[in-house]
Amino acid sequence: MQKKSRTPKKTAKSATTRHLIKSKTANPTQTKINQLWQKIQQQKQAITDFETQLTQGLTLYQTLIIPVQKDHLLPAQIALLERLMALFERKTLADWQRDLMVTWMSELQTDIEHIDSEQGRRLHQQMLTLMQKVSLYKVPADQQQDAEAHMQAEFARLVQDMTGEDIPAPEGGWNFENIGDTIEKYQQSQRFSKGDNGFEAEDENIDHAYFQQKFAKNSTKNRNNNAEEFEIWLNQMFRRTAKVLHPDKQPEGELRDQNEALMARLSYAKEQQDIATIIELYMTHAGDNVLADMAELDEKHLVKALAQQLDALKYQYKARQQSSVLTDYALKRLQKASKDPKEQQKWLKEIQHEAKQCEITKSQLKSLSKLKGILETMWEQEHAQELRMRAMMMEEMFGEGFEFYE
Numbered sequence: 001m002q003k004k005s006r007t008p009k010k011t012a013k014s015a016t017t018r019h020l021i022k023s024k025t026a027n028p029t030q031t032k033i034n035q036l037w038q039k040i041q042q043q044k045q046a047i048t049d050f051e052t053q054l055t056q057g058l059t060l061y062q063t064l065i066i067p068v069q070k071d072h073l074l075p076a077q078i079a080l081l082e083r084l085m086a087l088f089e090r091k092t093l094a095d096w097q098r099d100l101m102v103t104w105m106s107e108l109q110t111d112i113e114h115i116d117s118e119q120g121r122r123l124h125q126q127m128l129t130l131m132q133k134v135s136l137y138k139v140p141a142d143q144q145q146d147a148e149a150h151m152q153a154e155f156a157r158l159v160q161d162m163t164g165e166d167i168p169a170p171e172g173g174w175n176f177e178n179i180g181d182t183i184e185k186y187q188q189s190q191r192f193s194k195g196d197n198g199f200e201a202e203d204e205n206i207d208h209a210y211f212q213q214k215f216a217k218n219s220t221k222n223r224n225n226n227a228e229e230f231e232i233w234l235n236q237m238f239r240r241t242a243k244v245l246h247p248d249k250q251p252e253g254e255l256r257d258q259n260e261a262l263m264a265r266l267s268y269a270k271e272q273q274d275i276a277t278i279i280e281l282y283m284t285h286a287g288d289n290v291l292a293d294m295a296e297l298d299e300k301h302l303v304k305a306l307a308q309q310l311d312a313l314k315y316q317y318k319a320r321q322q323s324s325v326l327t328d329y330a331l332k333r334l335q336k337a338s339k340d341p342k343e344q345q346k347w348l349k350e351i352q353h354e355a356k357q358c359e360i361t362k363s364q365l366k367s368l369s370k371l372k373g374i375l376e377t378m379w380e381q382e383h384a385q386e387l388r389m390r391a392m393m394m395e396e397m398f399g400e401g402f403e404f405y406e
Helices: 028-088 095-115 117-134 141-163 179-193 206-221 225-245 254-271 275-285 296-323 328-339 341-364 368-398
Strands: none
Touching: 028 095, 028 117, 028 275, 028 296, 028 328, 028 341, 095 117, 095 368, 225 254, 225 275, 254 275, 275 296, 328 341, 341 368
């Protein structure tokens, strides 16, 4: 009995693995278009891969590390920071000592916020209010009332800049601990008084802001008849794609829902002037020959537009990496710890050791003189490190054997 040959299932066409121009006789401009298109797809994939890796890393971090930090490290860090804040109010501290303490407390507060965001924000507000109070120490007694009035006026100006509204000061005056809650309560009361039962949607265009700014600037600067012809071509591509993807083309059900999502993506791409996404959706759902009947001048405009898109994606990728709470080292270590119990135990011991060091340091801060001794040691270490760095730079410039004297 002869076996029936299986017919491979048809899969949706993908724009990410093809050139925009298939011609073997592509001119230099068309070759550049193909190169840019490939780089755009590679950059998009890099962003997707990073987001996937980051999501997995954050899940592992929440599962493996945060519980241990909350049990062991967080209480010790909070206790140390609160002790430092209590000592920060002492009037006999020198400016350089306060500067060191601000750096020290800020680092602790940042670490706390990574473990428990609510506790971190609370302590941050307390620190700002404390600094506001200490800033008045140098003001003569007969001028403190004027200084406080000036500070309140500055707070009112800040609130005006933030909200565009004249919000009444809370009882007792503005400070860093009450400014956020006061603004939020006022805005809520205004919304309810106007009959608005919802909040404004968050701005989700952050990732597109750079591209949008550059594209808009370029479009305004270079707008001419040729650019308008290119926009006509792009609008035609949008309309052809929209015609295929319109939800009304499908009956009620899963396909209609898919088309609604695709149509929303297409509309957003047009709004953001995201040319690569419009072309990608066109090639996948409407037709292969994206550059059919495209004039040579239109091709040059497409090169510029794709180059801008590539710049935007590179910027988005770097910005996302820089804003990530997990470094590349941390991500790799988390992946290793998820598979190796010994690595988990090693990390646990490091966290416990760090908590113990916080407890020891707090126990040493029994008096202001003890604090000043620790700050003196910290300053000497920082100064020595600075001298070492300068010596290394000099040695690199003038060769080995160079001696640097302070």
